Amino acid sequence: MAESTSLQKKRSGYKIRVEPRLDVPPAWYPLLVSLGAIVFALFLGGILISFAGGDPIRSYQHIAKASFGDIGVLSDTIVKATPILLVALACSVAFRMKLWNIGAEGQFIMGAFGASAIVLAPVLSEETPRWLYLTVMALAGMGMGAIWGFIPGYLKAKLNVNEIISTLMLNYIAVAWVNFWIFGVWSEGGFQMSPKFPNVAWLPRLAEYAKEIPIFRGLTTHAGLLIGIVAAIILWLIVYRSRWGYEIRLIGDNAQAAKYAGINITSNIIYVMMLSGALAGLGGMSEVSGVVHRLQTAPIAAGYGFTGIIVAWLAKLNPLVIVVVSVLFGALILAGREIQPSGVPKMIQGIILVSLIASDFLLRYRVRIVRADAEE
Amino acid sequence: MTQTIPPTPDAPFAVEMRGIVKRFPGVLANDHVDFELRAGEIHALLGENGAGKSTLMNVLAGLYRQEAGIIKVKGKPVEFHSPRDAIKSGIGMIHQHFMLVPSQTVTENVLLGLDDPRFFMRLPEYDAKVAAVGERFGLKVDPRAKIWQLSVGEQQRVELLKMLYRGANVLIMDEPTAVLAPTEIEGLFDILRSMVAQGKSVIFISHKLQEVTAIADRVSVLRRGVATATSVPSRGATRQELARLMVGRDVVFALEKKPGNPGKIVLEVKDIHADNDKGLPALRGFSLNVRAGEIVGVAGVAGNGQSELSQVIASMRKCKQGQVILNSESLTNHNTLFGIQHGMAYVPEDRNHVGSAPNLSVTDNVIMKKYRQPPISHAGMLDMSAAEKLARELKQAYDIIVPNVSTPVRLLSGGNLQRVILAREISGLPNFMVAVQPTRGLDVGAIEGVHRLLMAQRESGAGVLLISEELEELLSLSDRVYVIYEGKSMGEVKVGGVEPDESLIETIGLMMTGTPLDQIQKEGVGANG
Numbered sequence A: 001m002a003e004s005t006s007l008q009k010k011r012s013g014y015k016i017r018v019e020p021r022l023d024v025p026p027a028w029y030p031l032l033v034s035l036g037a038i039v040f041a042l043f044l045g046g047i048l049i050s051f052a053g054g055d056p057i058r059s060y061q062h063i064a065k066a067s068f069g070d071i072g073v074l075s076d077t078i079v080k081a082t083p084i085l086l087v088a089l090a091c092s093v094a095f096r097m098k099l100w101n102i103g104a105e106g107q108f109i110m111g112a113f114g115a116s117a118i119v120l121a122p123v124l125s126e127e128t129p130r131w132l133y134l135t136v137m138a139l140a141g142m143g144m145g146a147i148w149g150f151i152p153g154y155l156k157a158k159l160n161v162n163e164i165i166s167t168l169m170l171n172y173i174a175v176a177w178v179n180f181w182i183f184g185v186w187s188e189g190g191f192q193m194s195p196k197f198p199n200v201a202w203l204p205r206l207a208e209y210a211k212e213i214p215i216f217r218g219l220t221t222h223a224g225l226l227i228g229i230v231a232a233i234i235l236w237l238i239v240y241r242s243r244w245g246y247e248i249r250l251i252g253d254n255a256q257a258a259k260y261a262g263i264n265i266t267s268n269i270i271y272v273m274m275l276s277g278a279l280a281g282l283g284g285m286s287e288v289s290g291v292v293h294r295l296q297t298a299p300i301a302a303g304y305g306f307t308g309i310i311v312a313w314l315a316k317l318n319p320l321v322i323v324v325v326s327v328l329f330g331a332l333i334l335a336g337r338e339i340q341p342s343g344v345p346k347m348i349q350g351i352i353l354v355s356l357i358a359s360d361f362l363l364r365y366r367v368r369i370v371r372a373d374a375e376e
Numbered sequence B: 001m002t003q004t005i006p007p008t009p010d011a012p013f014a015v016e017m018r019g020i021v022k023r024f025p026g027v028l029a030n031d032h033v034d035f036e037l038r039a040g041e042i043h044a045l046l047g048e049n050g051a052g053k054s055t056l057m058n059v060l061a062g063l064y065r066q067e068a069g070i071i072k073v074k075g076k077p078v079e080f081h082s083p084r085d086a087i088k089s090g091i092g093m094i095h096q097h098f099m100l101v102p103s104q105t106v107t108e109n110v111l112l113g114l115d116d117p118r119f120f121m122r123l124p125e126y127d128a129k130v131a132a133v134g135e136r137f138g139l140k141v142d143p144r145a146k147i148w149q150l151s152v153g154e155q156q157r158v159e160l161l162k163m164l165y166r167g168a169n170v171l172i173m174d175e176p177t178a179v180l181a182p183t184e185i186e187g188l189f190d191i192l193r194s195m196v197a198q199g200k201s202v203i204f205i206s207h208k209l210q211e212v213t214a215i216a217d218r219v220s221v222l223r224r225g226v227a228t229a230t231s232v233p234s235r236g237a238t239r240q241e242l243a244r245l246m247v248g249r250d251v252v253f254a255l256e257k258k259p260g261n262p263g264k265i266v267l268e269v270k271d272i273h274a275d276n277d278k279g280l281p282a283l284r285g286f287s288l289n290v291r292a293g294e295i296v297g298v299a300g301v302a303g304n305g306q307s308e309l310s311q312v313i314a315s316m317r318k319c320k321q322g323q324v325i326l327n328s329e330s331l332t333n334h335n336t337l338f339g340i341q342h343g344m345a346y347v348p349e350d351r352n353h354v355g356s357a358p359n360l361s362v363t364d365n366v367i368m369k370k371y372r373q374p375p376i377s378h379a380g381m382l383d384m385s386a387a388e389k390l391a392r393e394l395k396q397a398y399d400i401i402v403p404n405v406s407t408p409v410r411l412l413s414g415g416n417l418q419r420v421i422l423a424r425e426i427s428g429l430p431n432f433m434v435a436v437q438p439t440r441g442l443d444v445g446a447i448e449g450v451h452r453l454l455m456a457q458r459e460s461g462a463g464v465l466l467i468s469e470e471l472e473e474l475l476s477l478s479d480r481v482y483v484i485y486e487g488k489s490m491g492e493v494k495v496g497g498v499e500p501d502e503s504l505i506e507t508i509g510l511m512m513t514g515t516p517l518d519q520i521q522k523e524g525v526g527a528n529g
């Protein structure tokens, strides 16, 4: 038939063909592809840097130094990674159930608000023991985040409201809500921020232990990292080793089969959205209590909620992998801030991201180069 | 019986495969397999579940690449890197799961992926072309119809049309009849005959031996990746002989049915009404009951409400009116869990979309109904080693062929997936079980196995509701058979011995086309004694 010949018009040269991959690639293959993507991105970035008149090798050395160079910047990298870690965990559990929660940003902000309210209302006196004070703050942050997850979860479960839209909208409401409190009620002398928290509301930092361990002098890494790692381990146990996690995985893979197994999908939608919100809210608490030490919109509504989405995907929703990927992203963000002109790391960050996401394609397809005339 | 005119025994080879080897992690799916297809023949490929039939055909269709061996098309060696290469050599495969876009028309689906037309669809022109190809081979489909409007049989014709339009000379059909109703199967056979009459060749995979003897000219058999018979003439071959080639032992077709000992009623369905997915009434006042220790069949032409009936019983579908009572407890519109906890097992019709979670492991799939209790779970946590132990035991007991229990079930052959589901359901020691088409896609040996399992359920005192389109299966297993027609019961007949008498079959046939039993008895048309 006529249409089969039209493919063979080109008689010389090479052709690239893309075919769906049917065999399962070996376990090391995805790792190799990801590494390859990063190398490729750095290479591409290098070309762009030299076009801009820079020396790519020196620029990269500089970036590496600025994020991992010494213990001080490493500590800063980790400080940046901490909120991303918690938010990415939040996204991962929702995504696992195919709930597209893009409202981690808002849940994070509400978590920060909830934790701050304990200090600013004030709910507890400053005489309270620090561990108790911080625990209550963490619970308040998780609670507010969970409420911010419950709303879209409930709407989705009961009224089938699209969670992408509702979580997105709730992000704006969260920002407006916090602005209302810091402009009006808790404003410090008319500035758009709350007063600084007392020390009892600060998550412990490494620097506090500098007297005993001198190397910790000036290090801002705070207990939020520990919270994040523990949360990652617990989440891993929930997803892969608990009854509830089994239900989440089953619903995520095949909702019909889950229903068939007698699992209540409606209530799981609500619970998982609440868990997701609580994790993001915990991230918000960790940020106000560990870094910002006051309630203020700009530093907490810094887009961690969106970075978390990407991190969760790149880590293939595995909580333990998220820990590693978050640190890499922390480094990229830090490099972006430390280096002048800041455009370069930002750009490289973008290239790495796009390469990593695009490399996923290689896991699903294989590319072959064929001689065009060898077709017949 | 219309037997095809056998092609001349020495017609040239359309396809030769020599020494094909294909390995998957942990399985040797094809072990130096030879296969040959002559021009103008219908060639059946038989084999147990997991024997490697689909794999061999996927190699021929360019989906998999063999590790060793050569393929020759019309005597010339070829190398396929993709289905595109294969279709260029005139080889097209129709998979069991259709690959059509539901929202597009027949013509659009046929043209999908072709370079012609290039920019503008110019549909009317191509509608005519597509219709012309259909005409030639007796494939009746409206080129302008949207796929979702078509029945399964019609969709299959679109798949055929797609391949014929691309100029395929060799058509591979992987279990084409598994999804068809008996009348549609006859239609398909007519099409296949008209295709070979025009010089095309067909490879036909099936587990139904009577189909093979009815349509195929020659048969090849695979057993555990090895060809045990190549191109034997199927004329004159008996089912027993074919079965022995496949399984390597004699297969019992007729089971010994011990006299039943029905106990109290375990399931009662009273006057239920329910809608189908399109919102149209599918069940209109259907009633039945099942006693402990008996198998009750539901016969009917596909699409008369059988699926909806099973779903209502399993609480997967809302029941608008009426009642479902299990062990004197009402299940009506409870959630599915309630039924599970009261000892109901359910083998659903759609094993890929309902009965299993494709990307989860065999272990995760077998604990679907047991993960709530010890030994699988303690205090909310899963004991993965206990789960794996269970999975390994079931793999052993039910002869599930899979390298290890952490393999995702999407990689299992159709028959093995069905065994996973049956293993899970039966091992729950149910007191009542609904099984919908439990042997669809299973090989003869496995069918025998499933029949034994169902019989064992009956003997152990469980009630079984068997919904099937295979009348023979229903009659050989059931104690009683209800006939469903347009969502209503046409009556209930008792099935005596294993050998069903002609008048009984005739009666059921009439009931399946909408004549109620009382009317048949009144008018005395082939009334059963």
Ligand SMILES: Nc1ncnc2c1ncn2[C@@H]1O[C@H](COP(=O)(O)OP(=O)(O)OP(=O)(O)O)[C@@H](O)[C@H]1O
Residues within 6 Å of the ligand: A022, A023, A024, B024, B025, B027, B029, B047, B048, B049, B050, B051, B052, B053, B054, B055, B056, B401, B402, B411, B412, B413, B414, B415, B416, B441, B443
């Ligand atoms: N993509 C794959 N990855 C790993 N194993 C596979 C894959 N495809 C098939 N297998 C294995 O290869 C063997 C042969 O499978 P195949 O699908 O060819 O069987 P089949 O003869 O078509 O069986 P059925 O009648 O049940 O469809 C099985 O053990 C199956 O589990």
Ligand SMILES: [Mg+2]
Residues within 6 Å of the ligand: B053, B054, B055, B174, B413, B414
């Ligand atoms: Mg198969």
